[in-house]
Amino acid sequence: MAVSIRLSRGGSKKRPYYRIVVADSRASRDGKFIEKIGTYNPLLAKDDEKRIVLDGDRAKHWLSVGAQPTDRVARFLDAAGVRERAARNNPNKAKPGEKATERAEERAEKQKAAEEAAAAAAAAPAAEESAAESAAEEAQSDA
Known part of the structure; x- marks a missing residue:
């Protein structure tokens, strides 16, 4: 079973709220998940400590057993110091x-x-x- 660490959207229209979940990669985005390891609220200020709440120990556990984070979650893990993320460079973007x-x-x-x-x-x-x-x-x- 391929496991991914990704965002599951909640909240109402134009008021997003995300759960950081560990789920089977075949499950739907907002569907069944294995474990909730954090939350992300993009409406809060970037310096607010409650913007991203992440259980680092559980994230490390799931990464150790082979879970693959999405790009956005990989950024969160890097900011939390759980996992290093390689910097990307796309010179053709501009x-x-x-x-x-x-x-x-x-x-x-x-x-x-x-x-x-x-x-x-x-x-x-x-x-x-x-x-x-x-x-x-x-x-x-x-x-």
Whole structure:
């Protein structure tokens, strides 16, 4: 039998309250469980001592007999000092998706085209002014 340490949801709508339970992994989330080893109330402040209540001895026992904690429960166990949790690193998490990357490239191309057009427009009057100045200088030198 595969045993997991996980959260079982209770409370009313939009007012969650969780029990930290040891259950058969095939049982439903809020269904039959083997033992309740703690509670988690996400509505309390993060520094409140009653936010997470965990029986560390029972958690150690269940871990020693092969129970697998879920990711969230593993965080709780790490904070309680029961079990070390390896830090996770996902460098691709912050990267935008394909569509967002395409849109960013299109914006960059439009921006570049607009800058080139503005530079060309600024260079064209300057070239006309310099041509007019050189024509004026030639007219003065002829006179």
